[in-house]
Amino acid sequence: MKHSIPIPLERTTITEEVLELLDYETYYISIGSDLGDHLLVNRRNAINLATNNYLGLANDPRIKAAYIAAIEKYGISMCATPIAGGYTDQFEAVDAALSPFIGAECLLIYPSCYQANNGLFSAIATKDDLVLFDRCAHSSLIQGIQPVGCRKYPFGHNDPDALEYLLQKKQGYKHVFVVTESVFSTEGSIAPFDEIYRLCMKYGATPVVDDSHGIGVLGAHGGGILDHFGIQDYAGIYTTSMGKAMANNCGVVAGPRHVIEYMKYYSSHLVYSTAVSPCVLAGILRTLDILAEEYDERIARVYRYRDAIRASLQSAGYIMASGAAPINSVEAGTSINTIRLSRSLYDHGVITTPFVYPSVPKTQGRVRLIAGANLSEDTIAHACEVFAMLSEDVQTEEPCA
Numbered sequence: 001m002k003h004s005i006p007i008p009l010e011r012t013t014i015t016e017e018v019l020e021l022l023d024y025e026t027y028y029i030s031i032g033s034d035l036g037d038h039l040l041v042n043r044r045n046a047i048n049l050a051t052n053n054y055l056g057l058a059n060d061p062r063i064k065a066a067y068i069a070a071i072e073k074y075g076i077s078m079c080a081t082p083i084a085g086g087y088t089d090q091f092e093a094v095d096a097a098l099s100p101f102i103g104a105e106c107l108l109i110y111p112s113c114y115q116a117n118n119g120l121f122s123a124i125a126t127k128d129d130l131v132l133f134d135r136c137a138h139s140s141l142i143q144g145i146q147p148v149g150c151r152k153y154p155f156g157h158n159d160p161d162a163l164e165y166l167l168q169k170k171q172g173y174k175h176v177f178v179v180t181e182s183v184f185s186t187e188g189s190i191a192p193f194d195e196i197y198r199l200c201m202k203y204g205a206t207p208v209v210d211d212s213h214g215i216g217v218l219g220a221h222g223g224g225i226l227d228h229f230g231i232q233d234y235a236g237i238y239t240t241s242m243g244k245a246m247a248n249n250c251g252v253v254a255g256p257r258h259v260i261e262y263m264k265y266y267s268s269h270l271v272y273s274t275a276v277s278p279c280v281l282a283g284i285l286r287t288l289d290i291l292a293e294e295y296d297e298r299i300a301r302v303y304r305y306r307d308a309i310r311a312s313l314q315s316a317g318y319i320m321a322s323g324a325a326p327i328n329s330v331e332a333g334t335s336i337n338t339i340r341l342s343r344s345l346y347d348h349g350v351i352t353t354p355f356v357y358p359s360v361p362k363t364q365g366r367v368r369l370i371a372g373a374n375l376s377e378d379t380i381a382h383a384c385e386v387f388a389m390l391s392e393d394v395q396t397e398e399p400c401a
């Protein structure tokens, strides 16, 4: 008899009702194009408000050319971990260009930020340490703390007073880490990282900030959260993804040189995983060149589009999160309402991202909309017409809990 692999059904969190609605492909939508002004979804053109292509660089011909040139020079893959043959000369070039951009001393490149965050704490923390984390921190950070076996406590979301209370109360640990994201992407809020950083310095704790949704979006030059708050000589750990505004694909851990040198040999998630492909590293370098020239114009457009979409959704009767980042987030309530709204938008040719439990607390479902700088003014205007058209449906939905 064929063996049937057991599935832990008790972990299922999506209700039957929601599953029924999922037949329209809320998740894993099949895309047949690049991230141009429109997406090709199931052979139909759609407006893309779902991806994190903030600056609109994901199909930039100059970055594509950099990828192709790197493939010609280095091939497709080094087929080796960075420590054992995968470390092309581009890694040092990326370190030299990207570290000053984000405001860190030096950095390491991981295959993804999920992997970077996931392996960070097992490399730098011990079971005698304490980790305090924002209760809404990304899964990759929280999952990464687990294997250390140390004490960990969540603090109130974006709440420095709650953090200070814990820093005062929880004494006697060998070392304390304080973990947060810079931009919480389901709602678009920006962490009060200046305050969090100050508290870390006051209490001798090490800050860890995940700037995945801040890099390329915050700061005078797009450098991210440290640029945004003008933090110099950063005495903490910084992680980020290159797969969002930076329009490439890999993760970064940055910090003081002695920590990074240590992690080069003691971070298993780096040491035992195939090095990032050379074309990706070439793409990051080209992206940085482009941002040096075009950041101001691109980011101005991103915020202009955010404002237009927010105003339109608000006047259509939707309740919006008030985050300062270039993200719009409709507070859609229950999972069913969240999926339903996203589905209506999909039916009208607008692709968005619905977040339901466990990505957000139960009854705090969100529909996220991010408009990239490459979308045309007409496309944004069309999306706004769709929101206005759907506004009648809003009145008929159950109220948010």
Ligand SMILES: Cc1ncc(COP(=O)(O)O)c(C=O)c1O
Residues within 6 Å of the ligand: 112, 113, 114, 115, 117, 138, 140, 181, 185, 210, 212, 213, 240, 241, 242, 243, 249, 250, 251
């Ligand atoms: C806050 C945050 N951290 C980390 C990640 C993971 O980044 P990557 O896609 O590079 O693995 C994401 C992506 O969803 C994210 O939103």
